[in-house]
Amino acid sequence: MRHCEIEQLHQYLAGALAETERAEVEAHLTGCHACSMALAEIAAEDALLTDSLALDAAERVWIESIDLVEPVMALASPRFRLTPPVVLTSLLMLAGGYLAGSIWSAGSGLLGDLPDIGAIITLIPQFFRFFAWLSGGGLLLTLWPALLIAALSGLWHLTRTKETNAHA
Amino acid sequence: MDEQAVIDRCLGGDREAFGALVQHYQSLVLGLCYRMTGSREDAADVAQQAFLQAYRNLHTHDPTQPFRPWLMKIATNECITLLRRKGRHPTVSDDEMVAQVATPEPDAPSLMALADDREAVRRAVRALPLPYRTVILQFYFEGLSYQQMADQSGLSIGTISTHIYRAKQLLRRTLIQQEVTLAHAAL
Numbered sequence: 001m002r003h004c005e006i007e008q009l010h011q012y013l014a015g016a017l018a019e020t021e022r023a024e025v026e027a028h029l030t031g032c033h034a035c036s037m038a039l040a041e042i043a044a045e046d047a048l049l050t051d052s053l054a055l056d057a058a059e060r061v062w063i064e065s066i067d068l069v070e071p072v073m074a075l076a077s078p079r080f081r082l083t084p085p086v087v088l089t090s091l092l093m094l095a096g097g098y099l100a101g102s103i104w105s106a107g108s109g110l111l112g113d114l115p116d117i118g119a120i121i122t123l124i125p126q127f128f129r130f131f132a133w134l135s136g137g138g139l140l141l142t143l144w145p146a147l148l149i150a151a152l153s154g155l156w157h158l159t160r161t162k163e164t165n166a167h168a
Numbered sequence: 169m170d171e172q173a174v175i176d177r178c179l180g181g182d183r184e185a186f187g188a189l190v191q192h193y194q195s196l197v198l199g200l201c202y203r204m205t206g207s208r209e210d211a212a213d214v215a216q217q218a219f220l221q222a223y224r225n226l227h228t229h230d231p232t233q234p235f236r237p238w239l240m241k242i243a244t245n246e247c248i249t250l251l252r253r254k255g256r257h258p259t260v261s262d263d264e265m266v267a268q269v270a271t272p273e274p275d276a277p278s279l280m281a282l283a284d285d286r287e288a289v290r291r292a293v294r295a296l297p298l299p300y301r302t303v304i305l306q307f308y309f310e311g312l313s314y315q316q317m318a319d320q321s322g323l324s325i326g327t328i329s330t331h332i333y334r335a336k337q338l339l340r341r342t343l344i345q346q347e348v349t350l351a352h353a354a355l
Contacts, residue, residue, distance in 0.1 A: 006333055007326065007329040007330055007333050008329075010329045010332055010333055011314065011325065011326075011329045014307075014313065014314045014329070015313070015314075016313065016314035016315065016325050016328075016329065041278050044278070044280055045278065045279045045280065045336060046308070048279055048280055048289065049279070049289065049293075049304065049308040050308045051286065052286040052289035052290060052293075053203060053289070053290065053293065053304075053305065053308050053309045054309070055199050055202075056286070059199070059202065060195075062208060063194075063195050063198045063199060063202075064195070066194070066198060066212060067194075068190050068194045068197075068198070068212075068215060068216055068219060069187045069190045069191050069194070071216055072186075072187075072190050072216055072219040072220060072223070073183065073184075073186070073187050073190070075216070075220050076183060076186065076220060076223045076224075077183075
């Protein structure tokens with residue numbers, strides 16, 4: 001066998017040679033001083049690099065002082081996205097608010113003793129459950145647009161019915 | 169820690185379970201990012217980003233494969249993205265690099281003769297072009313085998329060992345240049 005290639009010696013040290021080639025290299029190394037010296041040098045370089053790149057005490061202290069859990073989990077939290085369930089729920093709540101306001105302003109006894117906001121709040125649990133089922137998490141974060149729309153809708157109805165009553 | 173059970177919990181919607189994975193791997197990921205970037209601030213940012221990417225892509229992790237190399241590959245890629253964006257890496261093209269290191273240097277001094285201390289070696293590693301820095305850190309810092317590196321990169325074991333060999337040659341060059349620079353600075 002000719003002298004070993006440098007890459008071959010690297011692979012030998014890394015345990016990456018196939019069985020046959022490994023046996024050939026070992027047989028050659030027993031009788032070749034030059035290749036044995038080259039192998040020893042590669043091994044020493046490997047040890048130097050492993051030692052030099054390992055974390056030292058000061059670096060370990062710095063790393064131990066860092067907590068990535070909280071910032072990562074904060075960033076991983078679900079954020080509001082205008083998904084079909086969000087749009088649908090918002091529209092339903094808007095319709096609910098409009099309906100409640102219409103009933104109140106028409107003088108129906110059904111919800112007549114409640115202010116509009118109260119009427120809308122009575123609708124929320126149904127949508128809350130609906131939303132929980134659809135979104136599967138991050139409910140409060142994703143629900144806020146629907147709540148905002150419902151509240152604005154209720155306020156609008158309240159203002160309108162007050163104006164109607166004043167005219168009457 | 170039963171890692172796969174924790175991953176399954178994450179995939180089942182248990183966000184808190186991912187916190188356990190972050191806790192378990194943060195030292196390793198931070199260490200790698202620090203060795204890649206050479207900056208504590210960048211390392212913390214990029215490690216955070218790596219965990220976030222891992223969380224968002226957890227469904228793509230093959231449960232038959234270990235989690236650690238998968239996570240470390242994400243961290244490496246995040247480091248490379250950051251370093252490229254900041255332009256903090258040697259801009260020598262691959263062809264130029266190969267030309268630089270392809271010529272055998274039988275009389276080149278060994279790394280042991282050139283490296284005054286560990287910091288000199290670290291500086292030289294940080295000066296390596298990204299593909300070579302990556303293989304050096306994968307092998308000597310992460311402790312991956314040639315086979316694992318080949319699996320991750322899609323390269324053959326022969327190519328991996330060539331990369332390591334060439335990276336060492338580049339390290340020698342860099343250490344020589346550093347010595348020359350220091351000698352000039354001392355004059």
